[in-house]
Amino acid sequence: MSPTTTSTSPQHSNPLRSADDSRLNRIAGPSALVIFGVTGDLSRKKLMPAVYDLANRGLLPPGFALVGFARRDWEDQDFERVVHDAVKQYARTPFNEDVWAQLKQGIRFVQGEFDNPESFEKLSETLAKLDTERGTMGNHAFYLSIPPRSFPEVTQRLRESGLAEAQDGSWSRVVIEKPFGSDLRTARELNAVVESVFPPDAVFRIDHYLGKETVQNILALRFANLMYEPIWNAEYVDHVQITMAEDIGVGGRAGYYDGIGAARDVIQNHLLQLLALTAMEKPESFEASDLREQKERVLGAVRLPEDLAHATARGQYTGGWQGGEQVIGFLDEDGMNPESITETYAAMKLEIDTPRWDGVPFYLRAGKRLGRRVTEIAVVFKRPTDSLFASSQNSDLGQNALVIRVQPDEGVTIRFGSKVPGPTMRVRDVTMDFGYGHAFTEASPEAYERLILDVLLGDPPLFPRHEEVELSWKILDPIEEFWEQNGKPEPYRPGTWGPQSADDLLARDGRTWRRP
Structure with missing residues (x-):
């Protein structure tokens, strides 16, 4: 043969x-x-x-x-x-x-x-x-x-x-x-x-x-379903939260991680790519040139708030108890510089200067030694403008949200209000959940399978070209420069959801972080 x-x-x-x-x-x-x-x-x-x-x-x-x-x-x-x-x-x-x-x-x-x-x-x-x-x-x-x-x-x-x-x-x-x-x-x-x-x-x-099925599903969710795209804009969306949380420390990566930090490690690439896919306009096709064009337009339209002190937060995890285990702090990790000011947690507020997203903040956060391992995109919608359901008995009714779970439990959750059984019109939050493991008999391919195959095929849609990389650094560089000139990261305890300054970042806007 x-x-x-x-x-x-x-x-x-x-x-x-x-x-x-x-x-x-x-x-x-x-x-x-x-x-x-x-x-x-x-x-x-x-x-x-x-x-x-x-x-x-x-x-x-x-x-x-x-x-x-x-x-x-x-x-x-x-x-x-x-x-x-x-x-x-x-x-x-x-x-x-x-x-x-x-x-x-x-x-x-x-x-x-x-x-x-x-x-x-x-x-x-x-x-x-x-x-x-x-x-x-x-x-x-x-x-x-x-x-x-x-x-x-x-x-x-x-x-x-x-x-x-x-x-x-x-x-x-x-x-x-x-x-x-x-x-x-x-x-x-x-x-x-x-x-x-x-x-x-x-x-x-x-x-x-970009090789993960749930990341690619962002495009299918938006553009293959008429029910979502009409409300995917500033008229209906209050804000977007993009989270990448890890429950582990830097461990053996201390030598690499020192001087890099959470923002350079994952926000510049992973999270800004998720932002681009979430916020981009509909491409002409799924060809690489069309996808890249729309992602580059979004990244080029990202604007930083003027007051970076109030629009960003960074932290370092300390030692303490997490999940019933005593863990060491970042500065005590093997091979770490005890004077390091590298952040293990980073959060920032970004704005996108396009008609679709005018006035809608995008909050990005990434960190280690947090409450659990999870990566998700949460599109949080505005509250109804009328007062029909504004009574005190409906005070536990939150905002509608669509949450795309990238890992580990791949799927989509929709949060909405539903009437509580009984004689009164009381409404509270319920969820509808789609999980890849339940809906499909075949397990999702590992990301590197898809990406290696695409390399061998010469199929580039999932690979950022240098314009995207440079636009991402244009967003992050001013934040890194501001941090270098403004003191040390704030300590936070392992197993929590980051430093107090991160909660304050959203509280100033009358919002709170999701607790996945």
Whole structure:
């Protein structure tokens, strides 16, 4: 059988897919995925399992290869064992011996250093052999699961070795993990370096949140349902809250996290992307150019309040009790600078200067050691203007809200008022709930499955281009500069919902944070 034949591969008789599965037209073509930083946690816990899960779902062809690049003194079979163990421990789909037998035939390892041209010559030779032996046809994706400081060196080595230049009829792509710089200046420098080697349409910036089914469902919820879009505007919406809360501390990431902080770590990318999808106008299509155009318009229209002291809050978690466990404070984490002023909690009020959102505040918050792990978007609606239900017996009636739960319990909750059974007209809040796990028999793919497949397909809608990245830094840079000039973060106890200044931020507007 030719290496590029797909009709009788074990993957393609996989019982996880049926013959009429709509995903059939999204099977990746012959290709090789090269992972730099293959010994790291991201590779072991996310990337390798995602590759296997794609194979197990029949979405990778027989002409596929997985290449690891690292300093370890490994042979191919050593790397094969590493992949096998990672798949066994972290894969989402059941282990299938036939699928694994097919996949492992294309697993290779290249021992090398980022600064050694000979290492990239070995990589080039390995890929050339795979093109011949596995039929990968010169299609190569380079996944830089490495610190951003190494991006320039690796991309330059790829250019010098000829690997960055696609040959006739083939493609060469690069995948970059966040952070995309630490401010606007460094983001522009990074973009210039990467795009001097790879053309813009061959650069895929990974924001794994955009691969989550519930994030993509924002577009379906808004534009596939007539009942929501007519009220998705300033006439009906009081405000929007976007929350990313974690109940853990920085742990082993102390060295990375110090100097980065909650705002740079997740607000600049994840939360501002959620804001853009929530607030954007309807795109002409779901093509990458149309989606990006609308997201860029929204991000370009974001305005900061003049008084950043009252429109932002930041905090650091202290030691204390959380969930029946004694935990240490941020400054006591292993490897942490005891004088660090890096925030572990950040909140801010943003406004969007468009007719749709005129006067509607967007409140963003992110933090560690909070009450629970949750990411959600809450669209909170205005109260009725008439007084028909304003009596004291209806004092427990809150505002209508539509809450999109991104994680961990993916779904949508709608809060509205309903009559309490009885002889009087008393109304109180009730909820209607949609959960992915209840409505669909198939579990949602892990975000990296979707994103890796899109890279191999050359399908870019879920990947922000450099304009989006730079617009996000334009929003965040003034806040970071203000914080640097205005003292230390406010302490907050673990297991709470952040510092008092965050509650004060909303209280000034007559509002309160949701307690998920």
